[in-house]
Amino acid sequence: MRVLRAANYQSVPWKNGLGTTREILKHPQSAADFNYRLSIAEVRHSGAFSSFPGYDRFITLLDGDGFELRFADGRTHALTARHVPFCFDGGMPVSCTVKGGPSQDLNLMIRRRTAQADCAVQEVAGPLVLPPATGVCRLLVSLSEDITVRCDGHAAVLGCWDTVSLAAAGVKLDEVVCEAADSALIFHVVIALTSAGDTPER
Secondary structure, X not given: OEEEOHHHOEEEEOXXXXXXXXXXXXXXXXXXXXXXXXXXXXXXXXXXXXXXXXXXXXXXXXXXXXXXXXXXXXXXXXXXXXXXXXXXXXXXXXXXXXOOOOEEXXXXXXXXXXXXXXXXXXXXOOOEEEOOEEOOEEEEEXXXXXEXXXXXXXXXXXXXXXXXXXXXXXXXXXXXXXXXXXOEEEEEEEEEEOOOOOOOOO
């Protein structure tokens, strides 16, 4: 179990240089053509998003009024409801129009050739049991304060936007239990790498 604290996320420039994102984790850490990356981006102004051909992007509004995405094929999507993941092709040219002040959003990028992912925002109302799953990595991002995560004899208490990363020794991820004193939300991801990807270290 790796616990990554929001206060320690490192700020890096967007690929197109028009903004910044706080990187939570990336695999492989040193690779430009990573298998997956999780980060929190700050969107202050309207403009173009960076292009990531070959990647699927899952974007979830965390804070702020949000923005409207406009794709090159004419489609639009209003990312204005918090904690609702939206997936799109990272290689599709897209720009955004901000709705108010700055917004922050959670970005999960998955390299289509080497990995696949299932993600969802889940409510923690009483114990939330996440059953064993097939995959090599499970990521849990707390969207509330004081969520306790337990797995394989280990436990961690997460503040808002803290992250737990759990890597499997084999192909099966262990059961995880999440608990909170009040109703809370957690962003849950299971990532599986294809034969072209490398298994992440614990």
